[in-house]
Amino acid sequence: QEQLVESGGGVVRPGRSLRLSCAASGFTFSNYGMHWVRQAPGKGLEWVAVMWNDGSKTFYADSVKGRFTISRDNSKNTLFLQMSSLRAEDTAMYYCATYVVSSNYYYFDFWGQGTLVTVSS
């Protein structure tokens, strides 16, 4: 059964860095583009970044561009999000999600349970 498990969240001071991981199991990880999506406490969903299944392309939200880096290790079925220069407004639950891509539709299929990042002094 498909599973995504995020880890690496915690409390961090503004300006510091944090690396999130998303471990995949139960499906062929290398076949899927992967996204990070975040949700600030009590707020809606915000897309953060995507990496193509083979790592050939990445895209970022303007709010994190230049500060966050998405990467993956297909040999270890793991997705990463390296976050630097963290700000209070980066405080959120961070979810990873698989991307179903076909000729006629794109959508997020499996989601992890999320890992909470709190940026506070």
Added chain:
Amino acid sequence: DIQMTQSPSSLSASVGDRVTLTCRASQSISSNYLNWYQQKLGTAPKILIYATSTLQSGVPSRFSGSGSATAFTLTISNLQPEDFATYYCQQTITNPLTFGGGTKVAIK
């Protein structure tokens, strides 16, 4: 960027009611790239409907989606207790992918 606007932001309804949630895009998008997610408190979102009207496997048939261009709707007929949640629309036609602000469906 394509802005997605959902209305209402919240509503109260009773079990058995029919409710309609609206999602508007700031520019026309192909119906192939409009999705709906359900999120229950404290859990991750779950795909309900993709490509405007295609139900994800396992989603009850009381959920339906429709629309085109800039106006889309999610309808829940015969609302059940497990349907009380927040619903988000999303466009996936272009980066940055964007979500609507959500509609919270609460028990009256």
